[in-house]
Amino acid sequence: MAGFKKAAVLRGPFDPGGQPETRTGDVMELGFFAWNIKGGMTASKGVLKNPSRYQDFWHWDSAVRLVQLSEKVGFDYQVPFARWVGQGGETSYNDSNIDFLSSAAALAPITDNLGLFSTAHVTYKFHPLHFAKFGATIDFISKGRWGLNIVSGYSAREQAAFGMKEPIPHDQAYDMADEFTTLLKYLWTEDERIEFEGEFYQSYGGIVSPKPLRSPRPVIMSAGNSDVGIDFACRQADWAFVIAPTLQGYKDRVSEVHRLAAKYKRKVRAATMVYVIEDSTDARAEATKQWLEDEVDKVAVRNFVDSLKRSSFRGDFVSEDFTLGDDPWSGVGKEMFMRIALGIGAWQIVGSYESVAERIRELSDAGIESILICFFDPLGGLHHMEDEIIPILKNMGLRK
């Protein structure tokens, strides 16, 4: 179309103006995760013992207290868990949540330093111009603290909720993510109206003003686990959130991220998500874990496993032709079933304050530079971080 500046690049790597600086100066950066959603990452009837503390902390008044406490304790950023359809079961697991875009805007004026992330599911019919505009505004009002988690949106159930009867193929979702991110970066950095004619997204005369305050653009994280997901993160994001079953697996993933990023002449830092049950002794923390497992909400976990059908986790843990049927562990085996119940497959850290710090040091030794933490008990977890765990991390040289 005449008169608009034609986009020369449609796929990454694409970093107009370079990548934003993400380093805070701490060896291990800390994120506060899943504070916005019913039950957090705990699919267990144990949460019903004290619903307001373990399940309904996402209600706005308590969510605000938690997020502000995380900032006071020294956390670097918050990330909401972005779900559109929950998992049901006896605990109505994840059935309610505060949304993951407007929450960043709401938190901006009531926090000072915390990084504020939102999440975009690229297959759910948003246009990049929507996120470019919403994000630039939140970055503007938060004085450069906003960032975006770009995920493919793996859930067929959620895609159906957005009107797609046939789910978008897994790898194609990452092609969409790639184009989505390229257009997003144009809109955040380009002063002229642009013409972008991609396979999935087009824009004729798109522009965003004001621009984000953060230079050259807001921080982008991505949490794909498959080869194409990691490749996408290395081409387009600043942070790759990886998951592995062992510490050696983490080392391998981290070096893969650095190798690929270097191939694309970029710098991408590796992070992971962790699920934490901490207590004064290892035995007490283990007892809590055992109790939560004894009370596992099987229907909710089963529904979650079913929703993973199209993610790479499925291939790792369940055979392609698996149907749920009568298998008591939904085809993933008891160990994985419990790992999904407590932390949706995240790295679990269960133990005394000293043990928790030691496990964090192991992740740091494996090359992980940031952990996104979900506590079974977020209020207790944040206080224990402040009083017990962060002081040990300081002694270890992992925190300033």
Ligand SMILES: Cc1cc2nc3c(=O)[nH]c(=O)nc-3n(C[C@H](O)[C@H](O)[C@H](O)COP(=O)(O)O)c2cc1C
């Ligand atoms: C730290 C982290 C946060 C994630 N947050 C979300 C989320 O909020 N919403 C979502 O739909 N998927 C989320 N995911 C799932 C990933 O986007 C991705 O679909 C999953 O890791 C499977 O990888 P794959 O899509 O490459 O197969 C998250 C994953 C991780 C590791």
